[in-house]
Amino acid sequence: MSELLEGPLWLVGAGNMGGAMLRGWLAAGVDPRQVIVIDPAAKDLPEGVIALPAPPPDGAAPAVLVLAVKPQLLDVVAPGIAPALERETLLVSILAGVEVASLRQRFPHPAGVVRVMPNTPVAIGKGVMALHGSGLSADAAALAERLTRPLGLVEWIEREDQFDAVTALSGCGPAFLFRFIDAMADAGAALGLPADQAARLAVATVEGAALLAARSDESPAILADRVASPGGSTREGMNVLDKDGAIRDLLARTLAASARRNAEMAAAARGE
Numbered sequence: 001m002s003e004l005l006e007g008p009l010w011l012v013g014a015g016n017m018g019g020a021m022l023r024g025w026l027a028a029g030v031d032p033r034q035v036i037v038i039d040p041a042a043k044d045l046p047e048g049v050i051a052l053p054a055p056p057p058d059g060a061a062p063a064v065l066v067l068a069v070k071p072q073l074l075d076v077v078a079p080g081i082a083p084a085l086e087r088e089t090l091l092v093s094i095l096a097g098v099e100v101a102s103l104r105q106r107f108p109h110p111a112g113v114v115r116v117m118p119n120t121p122v123a124i125g126k127g128v129m130a131l132h133g134s135g136l137s138a139d140a141a142a143l144a145e146r147l148t149r150p151l152g153l154v155e156w157i158e159r160e161d162q163f164d165a166v167t168a169l170s171g172c173g174p175a176f177l178f179r180f181i182d183a184m185a186d187a188g189a190a191l192g193l194p195a196d197q198a199a200r201l202a203v204a205t206v207e208g209a210a211l212l213a214a215r216s217d218e219s220p221a222i223l224a225d226r227v228a229s230p231g232g233s234t235r236e237g238m239n240v241l242d243k244d245g246a247i248r249d250l251l252a253r254t255l256a257a258s259a260r261r262n263a264e265m266a267a268a269a270r271g272e
């Protein structure tokens with residue numbers, strides 16, 4: 001048994017996000033034999049992980065159940081899984097939009113329910129894990145923290161009504177940054193750089209800037225000012241980003257669109 005986990009973990013759905021968390025946990029020392037993936041078509045699973053199409057027939061309940069299917073499949077998987085859980089099982093859901101009350105309706109046995117909003121950089125231990133719990137004992141909260149800490153930054157979200165916002169910001173955020181990297185590379189290529197070189201420069205620039213922002217005591221605004229020499233070229237570029245609040249407005253609309261969709265998925269899970 002690993003220190004992270006004292007009993008079996010069932011992972012329901014091992015796709016892009018569930019699979020990334022699984023790789024993160026194994027890298028952090030979880031014993032693959034402690035994990036059962038329940039996913040009818042699971043492929044490319046790490047060695048040693050057991051994959052089953054349904055809960056194991058021996059009747060034993062998991063210590064942790066991680067729900068990682070698409071929100072639209074909640075009602076497909078819940079009837080087969082819910083009876084196999086017990087009061088002590090920690091239910092962890094990464095489903096965007098689906099609220100604790102909707103989970104409790106489908107999974108009545110577990111006392112502790114944690115919504116977790118991860119992002120794909122968990123696969124390299126650099127993710128963001130936003131947590132919101134309900135009915136958690138101190139032991140269950142500690143277990144949720146133990147499981148998520150090796151995957152990246154852990155932030156508890158006090159109010160569940162903030163979860164759509166956190167999903168838009170850090171859950172969806174990597175996709176927005178990947179778009180930004182592509183756009184930066186394309187813009188560099190349009191100015192005459194070879195496309196592959198522009199792509200390398202864009203990724204390394206974003207990586208370096210993000211690390212510097214993470215390690216610095218200064219705000220991103222101050223760090224930007226340090227790049228912009230008075231009368232120089234950065235200021236000219238930033239004037240384009242800042243004109244009439246262009247970049248702030250673009251990101252406000254981007255996150256608002258994602259948050260709206262999360263709210264729609266929550267409503268669907270409530271049966272509305």
Ligand SMILES: NC(=O)C1=CN([C@@H]2O[C@H](COP(=O)(O)OP(=O)(O)OC[C@H]3O[C@@H](n4cnc5c(N)ncnc54)[C@H](OP(=O)(O)O)[C@@H]3O)[C@@H](O)[C@H]2O)C=CC1
Pocket residue numbers: 012013014015016017018019038039040041042068069070071073076077094095096117118119120171172
């Ligand atoms: N992708 C991301 O960055 C993030 C995703 N999430 C959340 O994670 C969840 C999964 O998203 P994502 O990983 O992107 O989606 P994927 O489609 O990549 O993963 C879902 C997995 O569930 C499998 N599956 C389908 N039907 C069943 C079933 N009946 N029982 C068990 N497993 C099944 C799918 O198999 P098959 O492919 O064969 O259908 C697939 O492997 C969503 O709820 C999403 O909101 C949260 C944060 C970030």
Ligand SMILES: O=C(O)[C@@H]1CCC=N1
Pocket residue numbers: 096167171172
């Ligand atoms: O696109 C989605 O719905 C999920 C939620 C956060 C990231 N991916």
